[in-house]
Amino acid sequence: AQSVSQHNHHVILSEAASLELGCNYSYGGTVNLFWYVQYPGQHLQLLLKYFSGDPLVKGIKGFEAEFIKSKFSFNLRKPSVQWSDTAEYFCASGGGYNKLIFGAGTRLAVHP
Amino acid sequence: DGGITQSPKYLFRKEGQNVTLSCEQNLNHDAMYWYRQDPGQGLRLIYYSQIVNDFQKGDIAEGYSVSREKKESFPLTVTSAQKNPTAFYLCASLGTGEETQYFGPGTRLLVL
Numbered sequence: 001a002q003s004v005s006q007h008n009h010h011v012i013l014s015e016a017a018s019l020e021l022g023c024n025y026s027y028g029g030t031v032n033l034f035w036y037v038q039y040p041g042q043h044l045q046l047l048l049k050y051f052s053g054d055p056l057v058k059g060i061k062g063f064e065a066e067f068i069k070s071k072f073s074f075n076l077r078k079p080s081v082q083w084s085d086t087a088e089y090f091c092a093s094g095g096g097y098n099k100l101i102f103g104a105g106t107r108l109a110v111h112p
Numbered sequence: 113d114g115g116i117t118q119s120p121k122y123l124f125r126k127e128g129q130n131v132t133l134s135c136e137q138n139l140n141h142d143a144m145y146w147y148r149q150d151p152g153q154g155l156r157l158i159y160y161s162q163i164v165n166d167f168q169k170g171d172i173a174e175g176y177s178v179s180r181e182k183k184e185s186f187p188l189t190v191t192s193a194q195k196n197p198t199a200f201y202l203c204a205s206l207g208t209g210e211e212t213q214y215f216g217p218g219t220r221l222l223v224l
Contacts, residue, residue, distance in 0.1 A: 004154075036215075043216070046212050049211065084139075089153055097162060098206050099157055099160060100145075100155070100204075105152075
């Protein structure tokens with residue numbers, strides 16, 4: 001069965017530090033990959049997605065992710081985090097019928 | 113404004129009681145989804161519907177039921193058979209030919 005794993009459950013950073021959140025997926029065929037973010041008290045919203053083409057994907061708010069097929073990975077990065085990036089981040093892969101399979105999530109806390 | 117609304121924001125359930133969570137969308141989307149979010153487990157799919165009058169079980173359907181009588185509405189009933197209903201419930205929708213699911217604000221269900 002398809003699965004998505006996120007390596008870090010909690011991450012604490014200071015402002016201006018660089019961020020990398022790990023994500024690995026298990027499905028070996030064609031994959032659609034997503035990163036969603038859930039800010040405190042807000043809707044889950046899409047950060048970025050990868051379906052095909054350039055494996056380096058740029059999303060909103062300065063985030064990017066790199067699809068590495070040989071490593072089954074889709075890690076999220078940001079060169080310099082801000083306090084406003086404090087949120088929970090979810091990696092997901094697309095399943096049949098456009099279902100989403102989510103990872104367990106990573107809670108990011110950014111201190112001023 | 114187009115979007116997805118969920119009500120109520122908080123819901124309390126007594127032992128042995130069935131409760132129904134509302135999800136309405138005015139995006140004219142055909143597909144709708146219900147997910148359950150638990151701390152440290154990410155989101156898991158309960159039920160989904162690709163079209164009116166049709167729905168399928170997701171990964172954790174036991175103890176839940178749904179209906180899809182109207183395109184705009186996809187209510188979820190948490191039955192007394194669901195032994196651990198305390199969670200955050202998220203509804204999502206997806207337009208035909210689109211790639212990204214849109215999420216509602218969620219309903220937090222608590223057991224008294």
